[in-house]
Amino acid sequence: MNTTRPRKRATILDVARESGVAPSTVSRAFTKPGRVNDVTREHILGVAERLGYAPNPMARALESGHTNTLALLVPDITNPYFAGVIKGAERAVARSGRTLVLGDTQESAAAEEQLVRRLGPAVDGFVLSASRLPDDGLRRAAEVNTLVLLNRAIPGIASVVADYASGTRQIIDHLASHGHQSAVFLAGPPESWSGRMRWDGLRAAATDMNMTVKRIGPYAPTLDSGPAAADAVITSHATAAVCHNDMLAIGVIRRLVERGVRVPQDVSVIGFDNIFGADICTPLLTTLAEHTQDAGARAVDALIHLGQQRSRTVKSWQLPTHLVVRDSTGPSRLR
Amino acid sequence: MNTTRPRKRATILDVARESGVAPSTVSRAFTKPGRVNDVTREHILGVAERLGYAPNPMARALESGHTNTLALLVPDITNPYFAGVIKGAERAVARSGRTLVLGDTQESAAAEEQLVRRLGPAVDGFVLSASRLPDDGLRRAAEVNTLVLLNRAIPGIASVVADYASGTRQIIDHLASHGHQSAVFLAGPPESWSGRMRWDGLRAAATDMNMTVKRIGPYAPTLDSGPAAADAVITSHATAAVCHNDMLAIGVIRRLVERGVRVPQDVSVIGFDNIFGADICTPLLTTLAEHTQDAGARAVDALIHLGQQRSRTVKSWQLPTHLVVRDSTGPSRLR
DNA sequence: CAAATTATGGCAAACGATAGCCATGTGATG
DNA sequence: CATCACATGGCTATCGTTTGCCATAATTTG
Structure with a gap:
């Protein structure tokens, strides 16, 4: 069966033309609500809705220098331990209106390094969960990227760790x-x-x-x-x-x-x-x-926070742990 | 403790200036090797390496129109069923040199729709796994996006389904x-x-x-x-x-x-x-x-393939299933 | 050796959105 | 009524890269 290829997306120019205003006004209608007359704004938003317009994040990123995208790298996605981390991170990222890129490093330092390098320009920062990178590899990565470590701590880099x-x-x-x-x-x-x-x-x-x-x-x-x-x-x-x-x-x-x-x-x-x-x-x-969900969320929040301050103070967070006593432990047989 | 904020990334202009050629030549050195003299190319690549230059995917996407990024949407990331799908998709995406964006729709059609809309301009296509969207919602999404359905089939949209x-x-x-x-x-x-x-x-x-x-x-x-x-x-x-x-x-x-x-x-x-x-x-x-891993990978491959052809033929794949007999089944007590 | 290719590199116009600056119109203030 | 402040919207440069087109030089061809 045949369908046509997706039609071209509406741009800010289409919306501008259709609603009889300048592109900059459309832009402002979206990003700074106070900066444009309410009725104009309503009108523009209506037209945008009708045209199915959504701002192009790429173009936005190009201008502003940040991508609103964060990366989370885990050693193995299928490991259930990381499911919680991923979920928490995803939630926190979504809550902040950003986008999450997920990377699987396959338990390999080389793969992790390559991923950081390749993804680097495309994201605002990384959460490195249980990183396999050696300390100096991490320090090098931190020179060009904003990053937060999860369950790994080295001086000079922000981290979130469980209270072991x-x-x-x-x-x-x-x-x-x-x-x-x-x-x-x-x-x-x-x-x-x-x-x-x-x-x-x-x-x-x-x-x-x-x-x-x-x-x-x-x-x-x-x-x-x-x-x-x-x-x-x-x-x-x-x-x-x-x-x-x-x-x-x-x-x-x-x-x-x-x-x-x-x-x-x-x-x-x-x-x-x-x-x-x-x-x-x-x-x-x-x-x-x-x-783990808290940890993922906390790491993301820390990353976002880190990205916003000018001269940065590196912090570390320690998250509580608690023992869940079930049936696999009991009195010593020697007692 | 304080560290400096990540230093600014080198751009193609820096590389061009440093190696005494025009930006367009640098671009070509990376993207069309035959188009530039070998010794010039070597030189440029050397300079780029020294400056730690990596092309900015955003800028690239803006010009070329495609982002080399694919999105996978699942109803619930923590559901172990999807772990395999995610892993398989991640592998396939990485193998093709692309990037995977992961979205959790929280089992909600509304969240899914919003995610598709928001991510749409930033990705080349979607794999919608166990989509919660009604049929016409899906069709509407397919008008503007390249998409492949996973364990969901509707006419006119590519899909990968298990052989139930x-x-x-x-x-x-x-x-x-x-x-x-x-x-x-x-x-x-x-x-x-x-x-x-x-x-x-x-x-x-x-x-x-x-x-x-x-x-x-x-x-x-x-x-x-x-x-x-x-x-x-x-x-x-x-x-x-x-x-x-x-x-x-x-x-x-x-x-x-x-x-x-x-x-x-x-x-x-x-x-x-x-x-x-x-x-x-x-x-x-x-x-x-x-x-599930195969399914995730297959869906991604299908998506990539779909994105490359001009006038597209919508296909569907059916993946084998097999019964794993363990200990929870046995003879009927009535026999 | 003239003419036609080919190789190589530069120039400049996009791509879509944002933001600084300017122009106009409106109402408030003295 | 003059002055001013503010609200609103347009113009335009800009982000980093790609690409079509052109210029020049080098090489091949007849």
């Missing part, structure tokens, strides 16, 4: 209250900034509570790594396993159950992230929740 | 092979095009197999609707429930189990979509899988 210090303390407290005296941490990728934070926090909190934690791994933060990680847990005789993230935790639980280890009676398992799946696996997963 | 006819047949065959003689369909939102296709397919396939299906609902396609839907299943005394999607199915199973109904011994449950969660709930969910 508190979060890991909550985890340790929870385990301690159930009589656990030691735990293993199943580590994620070594490059992961949040992974480092989680481990550091865990260790500090454990020391305070007279608990011991041991780190094993690294494991890929996926369901598939569950078996290897679970087997290591069994070997360790630990009563509690804290996993780098929920995906890994769910994989671990599945394998433990397969091998006849009961969760939580024999081993308690905790994850990080509180992804969608944590609420539907069996047993329901105890996990440290970040407010 | 085959899919529902697979479902019915599977149930029949387990001795089920009737089933209930827990319907989703009445506006849902795919919901209609699913129901139509189910009914046709059931007739062929001498089975009966009854539709109940509508229910919101979410976990939260599970209880209401599950209770209706119990009341119906059905031996099998086919749910509008996996979210609903998981919610239904949870409620059934709570009420002492065993799955699949007492009732078999089937979903649609094969979302991430289908593989981690208990029992693992039998569900009809669509190849």
Whole structure:
């Protein structure tokens, strides 16, 4: 079947001609309502509506120098953890009347760098979520672009991070209250900034509570790594396993159950992230929740704010975390 | 802490001045390599590199009329079903050197329409996934925009849809092979095009197999609707429930189990979509899988293709579906 | 060797919208 | 009634890039 190709869009000139005013007046009717007579304005808006006119963002950008477009880069779009971040960012961006460009860096620093370079001139700034770029790569990117880091912190660049210090303390407290005296941490990728934070926090909190934690791994933060990680847990005789993230935790639980280890009676398992799946696996997963939507929104708001001030002050925000206790944790079998 | 605001980007004029040629020559050095002397070109490219010059996509778009940007609109970004679509689309877009703009329509036709209108001038085309727009709204949108529909079909507009006819047949065959003689369909939102296709397919396939299906609902396609839907299943005394999607199915199973109904011994449950969660709930969910990544990619490729031809031929693609049999279905208790 | 090509690069006009500046008309103020 | 302020709208340069057209030089052709 055939249809015609989309007809040419109406421009500000069409609207101007049709309503018998100058283009500049049409422009003002849209952008500075007070600057033009109300009845003229109504008329123009009517004509514009009838012609299906919408201002061309490209042309606007060319003149004003900013594009009203923000980019969000995530390592892997399908990872449910980022779904919340994306949603929050999208909301915040839409609320401000801007447009969101989404980029998937495929967990690769090279891809991320290239994306930043290519998208750079087309957007007003970037939110880099769980960036894979090394510190100096980030600094270089920040020279030409406005950017906000999400769950990554380096001096001189704005960032929004989850409060892992508190979060890991909550985890340790929870385990301690159930009589656990030691735990293993199943580590994620070594490059992961949040992974480092989680481990550091865990260790500090454990020391305070007279608990011991041991780190094993690294494991890929996926369901598939569950078996290897679970087997290591069994070997360790630990009563509690804290996993780098929920995906890994769910994989671990599945394998433990397969091998006849009961969760939580024999081993308690905790994850990080509180992804969608944590609420539907069996047993329901105890996990440290970040407010990912808030984080995404906050990062975007910060970016917008940053773009508006002349000489900028770099800030950082820390977002609360809270432990969602479900069914995968319980009293230590040694108690 | 203070940093300076990002420095101004180099323009084509800077490069031209610095390399002692006219701006047009610089432009050609980038866009039509054969049109300029090789040594001049090398020189220009060198200078450009040194200045960190990257062409401004906005200015380019203004002149050429196309933006190398495509938009993907989905009803709800956090819905895991769309994660695959987004990923596939993102890949395809990146592969073609273009940019993806992601929009969340919040399940609202009004929001969708507004988004199309606002984004329209800034993108070369749209992939509308599970569009909430009524048919004529869609036709109107197609007049000014190049667009491809995903899991929605109306004459005159290109589309990519899952093969629900085959899919529902697979479902019915599977149930029949387990001795089920009737089933209930827990319907989703009445506006849902795919919901209609699913129901139509189910009914046709059931007739062929001498089975009966009854539709109940509508229910919101979410976990939260599970209880209401599950209770209706119990009341119906059905031996099998086919749910509008996996979210609903998981919610239904949870409620059934709570009420002492065993799955699949007492009732078999089937979903649609094969979302991430289908593989981690208990029992693992039998569900009809669509190849969402392929679908996203295919839609994007179709869109790109569509944008390139002069007088266009509107095509439609049908993508295969396959039943993933897991643990939530089994023999009918009545057999 | 004249004529015709071809290669190469410059000039200037778009593309669509914005904003600074100016011109006109209106009503208020003294 | 002169002066002034303000409201309103037009004119025009501008943003960064592409592209059609022209000029010049170099090369080929007969």
